[in-house]
Amino acid sequence: MVNISSIEMESGKTSILHSLDGRIKIISSILIIVYVVYTTDLIILSIMEIYLLALILMSHISLGYTLKRIALILPFGGVIALLQLFIREGTVIYTLPMGITLTQQGLDFGLLLLFRIVVCITAVVFLSSVTPMQDLINSARKLGVPREFSMLLSLTLRYLFFFYEELKKIRNAQKTRCFDIRNRRTTYMWRLKKVGETIGMMFLRSYEQGEKVYFSMLSRGYSDNSNLYAGDKKLNIKDFIFISITLSLIIGLETSHYFSIV
Amino acid sequence: MHVPDGLILFPQYLVYYAIAIVVIFFALRWARNSLDERAIPLLAVLSAGIFAIQAMNIPIPFGTSGHMMGAALIAIIFASPWAAVLVLSIVLILQAVIFGDGGITALGVNIFNMGVVGGFVGFYVYKGLKNFNGKAAVFTAAWASIFFAAIAAAFELAMAGAFPLDLGLFYMGGFHAVIGLIEGAITVVVVVALQNVRPDLFSLEQKPSEVASK
Numbered sequence: 050m051v052n053i054s055s056i057e058m059e060s061g062k063t064s065i066l067h068s069l070d071g072r073i074k075i076i077s078s079i080l081i082i083v084y085v086v087y088t089t090d091l092i093i094l095s096i097m098e099i100y101l102l103a104l105i106l107m108s109h110i111s112l113g114y115t116l117k118r119i120a121l122i123l124p125f126g127g128v129i130a131l132l133q134l135f136i137r138e139g140t141v142i143y144t145l146p147m148g149i150t151l152t153q154q155g156l157d158f159g160l161l162l163l164f165r166i167v168v169c170i171t172a173v174v175f176l177s178s179v180t181p182m183q184d185l186i187n188s189a190r191k192l193g194v195p196r197e198f199s200m201l202l203s204l205t206l207r208y209l210f211f212f213y214e215e216l217k218k219i220r221n222a223q224k225t226r227c228f229d230i231r232n233r234r235t236t237y238m239w240r241l242k243k244v245g246e247t248i249g250m251m252f253l254r255s256y257e258q259g260e261k262v263y264f265s266m267l268s269r270g271y272s273d274n275s276n277l278y279a280g281d282k283k284l285n286i287k288d289f290i291f292i293s294i295t296l297s298l299i300i301g302l303e304t305s306h307y308f309s310i311v
Numbered sequence: 312m313h314v315p316d317g318l319i320l321f322p323q324y325l326v327y328y329a330i331a332i333v334v335i336f337f338a339l340r341w342a343r344n345s346l347d348e349r350a351i352p353l354l355a356v357l358s359a360g361i362f363a364i365q366a367m368n369i370p371i372p373f374g375t376s377g378h379m380m381g382a383a384l385i386a387i388i389f390a391s392p393w394a395a396v397l398v399l400s401i402v403l404i405l406q407a408v409i410f411g412d413g414g415i416t417a418l419g420v421n422i423f424n425m426g427v428v429g430g431f432v433g434f435y436v437y438k439g440l441k442n443f444n445g446k447a448a449v450f451t452a453a454w455a456s457i458f459f460a461a462i463a464a465a466f467e468l469a470m471a472g473a474f475p476l477d478l479g480l481f482y483m484g485g486f487h488a489v490i491g492l493i494e495g496a497i498t499v500v501v502v503v504a505l506q507n508v509r510p511d512l513f514s515l516e517q518k519p520s521e522v523a524s525k
Binding site: 053056078079082083085086087118119121122125126129132136162165166169170172173174176177182185195197198200201202203204205206207208209211212213215216230231238240241242244245246247248249250251252253254255256258259260262263266271272273 | 312313314315316317318320321324335339343348349351352353354355356357358359360361362363364366367369370379384397401402404405407408409410411412414415416468473474475478493496497498499500501504505508509512
């Protein structure tokens with residue numbers, strides 16, 4: 050099962066990669082993603098994917114879990130990549146019945162898109178699996194995200210789990226009353242109305258919770274100028290080694306691509 | 312409609328990032344001015360709720376399922392498109408970083424489509440129509456917020472050379488014209504329910520004049 054708690058549980062494991070500083074992991078992942086979006090070489094993309102999967106294995110995160118998470122996100126991008134086969138003009142490599150043609154250019158471009166999307170998702174899965182969410186926000190704060198905005202993100206994160214539970218509770222209660230969102234014996238409009246009411250309820254609960262949280266923060270001394278405590282962790286040698294490895298991999302791949310070795 | 316990484320390339324995604332940053336700056340300013348210091352806790356907790364609402368799959372007659380976006384809903388309740396921009400930005404950032412839903416380099420694009428286009432279209436359609444018929448205005452606003460966000464995405468993908476415009480408009484537009492009907496219906500139910508239970512939530516609508524007189 051892939052849900053928000055399972056992601057957070059993975060990030061609570063211990064490994065050398067989990068112990069790296071959040072800032073280093075954010076910067077490395079962004080570097081990888083930016084490079085992957087830039088490059089057009091399938092071999093380079095494959096090497097990056099292998100590097101990321103190796104990192105994931107090193108951090109004791111199950112491969113099956115990683116693949117499941119990638120598969121969950123893939124549909125939208127995957128469909129766009131797949132459709133390239135049919136819509137690109139170029140050398141026809143195969144003709145399907147009804148005059149649908151597959152082209153070489155479409156295949157090349159589609160594969161490139163697919164590889165890119167998969168590597169980028171793997172990078173995000175890696176990042177979120179080895180870094181607790183709150184640590185991500187604190188690191189982003191240290192990297193220069195404005196105070197107010199990181200506070201918003203941090204508070205949102207804190208209540209995400211709460212509202213997932215809340216939604217589960219509402220739905221369990223509906224189940225005990227034999228409500229089934231896919232039951233075709235009731236009219237579609239009626240079901241939609243019930244879903245709307247559920248969402249309205251969720252909205253109301255989150256709004257009222259928001260007001261409550263504000264008052265309780267106020268009574269504990271919160272004001273406009275309050276700041277988020279982000280801890281004071283210094284970078285150590287491990288962090289520098291990790292980012293150097295990532296950076297030299299990228300630079301190495303790009304130079305060898307430039308001199309057409311890869 | 313979460314655009315993944317890899318479809319929109321280097322110089323282009325920076326443009327959307329620049330737009331997103333400017334827009335978030337204005338949205339934060341709106342929050343400070345009209346919600347005072349309760350802005351951060353209130354909007355943060357509300358974003359968490361919207362995040363969970365978006366995780367709820369709703370069956371669509373053709374056998375697939377979709378989920379709610381909520382941009383029009385937030386814009387209507389807070390009587391400002393900036394509220395939608397802010398809440399959707401938070402939700403999209405967390406979705407991108409935690410789930411990988413929507414790319415990191417494509418974050419600016421997604422904030423632009425769903426937050427800015429969704430929020431502003433939703434708000435101004437509602438504002439333009441609400442004097443004729445409240446429910447119809449809410450429905451049309453929510454439908455338009457989805458439809459035009461999808462149309463914006465189709466244009467962006469075409470400009471990036473990832474997907475031809477005619478097919479993009481046809482598929483993205485067609486699919487989201489249907490999804491939009493569901494968003495519209497649900498938004499109406501939610502707005503009507505909230506008007507019955509907490510009519511005070513809509514009081515922000517009168518606030519600008521109050522703020523001005525202070």
